[in-house]
Amino acid sequence: MTNPKITNQNDIDEYIEGLISKAEKPIEQLFANRLKEIKQIIADMFEKYQNDDAYVTWTEFNKYNRLNKELTRIGTMLTDDYRQVAKMIQKSQEDAYIEKFLMSLYLYEMASQTSMQFDVPSKEVIKSAIEQPIEFIRLMPTLQKHRDEVLKKIRMHITQGIMSGEGYSKIAKAIRDDVGMSKAQSLRVARTEAGRAMSQAGLDSAMVAKDNGLKMKKRWHATKDTRTRDTHRHLDGESVEIDQNFKSSGCVGQAPKLFIGVNSAKENINCRCKLLYYIDENELPTVMRARKDDGKNEVIPFMTYREWEKHKRKKK
Template sequence: MKNQDDLDQYLDQMIEEAERKIDQLFANRLKEIKSQIAAMYEKYSRNGELSYTELNKYNRFRKEMEVMVTEIHQDYRELFKLIKDLMEKQFVENYLRSAYLYEFEAQVKMGFTIPTAVVIMAALENPIEKLKLPNVLEAARNEIVNDISIEIAQGLLIGEGYAKMAKRIENRVHFSRAKARRVSRTEAHRVQVEGRLRSAEKASKKADLKKMWVSTLDTKTRIGHKKLDGKVVDRDGVFKSIYGGVGKAPGHMHNAKDDINCRCSIIFLVNGKVPEVRRARVEGENVVIPYQTYEEWEKQLKKVGKHG
């Protein structure tokens, strides 16, 4: 890792890996739900048709849904853990790796230490109550449970066969998967940026820092965020979006149209320069901190933490 671009790529790869795990989680659930529905048709259908009345006898429908709901609840507990673990890693990795870059660019020790559990938990907490991760995932879980129940009931009432019923459920699960991916990326991005902001706050006591908005310039990038690309403000300054958001960084604009699924980043200029770790510095530069890999730097930091 030489600079913040390399770091952003590393962090994004981490998010993409989590998204693949989310995809697999929902693919497994869809497979199980389809299998359960197929078994319902096999056990309770008459002449190849399964009616709502037939399935509702002896509370069959309620019992089938209870099984489905229990399994979906377990999936969302796993999803919560997956996203929370991702958020913790995003914060810590960006905080420390950014600190590494600042120190080597400024050529001064800045007193960084490994973030404590209390600091990490505080960074992960969304300040908006309804957007806190447990609340968001609880609402999403209840939504998919309710929607699947309605889809099955409606399909049975109009006499759909297994194929059409399975397609109904598939569409519903895919919708919930997309929402889970969106929550994962949005929250991971929020705490990732928080990590860089906090490391810059500490580094600013030893060097002059300004921040620059960096957009992911592709067809998915919001027009308003393309307009912000390259804009430089003071370390504690704010950015203003054409969508109405005002905030200290991407993902922190306090506006859903700016923050949801945002992939933009910030780069902190250290004493007017984009920070970079170089094996050989330019002749005449003051070398206070010799070259180290990030792994060597982190190991030294942990050693200081144990004896400090």
């Protein structure tokens, strides 16, 4: 196990984001393997049953319920795949939570020279802490929906492709696009869920510090580039007490990715904002990294999003 250097909150976030990126690799590999297997199933059927006459090909594919059996088999494979994806995401969430929680408390102890009293969260406590509060966007229903969508598309492209006389190559390309879309969805869910766990852990560790006598506050920190959503730009630089909510688009939340409300999905998914936890405003960073127009990072004096935007517009 590596022993990361932790001198500030950014060190913690960069380390955990590296763990999250590593956790995405098995998901990518799983979908690559599944695509290969589905394409092989279709290739084998074309080799056995394809005819110059599209009608004869369709008839042969359907004789003895051949095609439907293979489509059912593909559905079973995808069910198993998404179960594995769910386990991978849950593991990534748990790892992100415990690392962020303990590393943050280590940082607070070192900075305050105070020994804090707290219980290291058990697996059950972590599961409860990171449970999605909104029923219809919880992990399992979300992945089930994605599984059903991709299976429907795969079935449609295979069936319609054979009926219309399309060759293997055209059908294989459509399936590659379908599986690619499914992979992208799963990776987005994985990153959002791990990020949500990380955000919750940051909040929970700050609450522990507060319970141990540290008077802490939190400040919203938006990513300084043009992709930052409009609804989060106005939050940048806003400071509140540890247990207070931020408000955006009719939603409330104590930290990025933790919004609850009608528009919460739009507020949380792909959010790159963070919180800066601090005891004294003098401890807040005086410089920050921002993305330049050419995609490279630059170090500039610390400023809010609107100040940064004004700075960028002046340069043009």
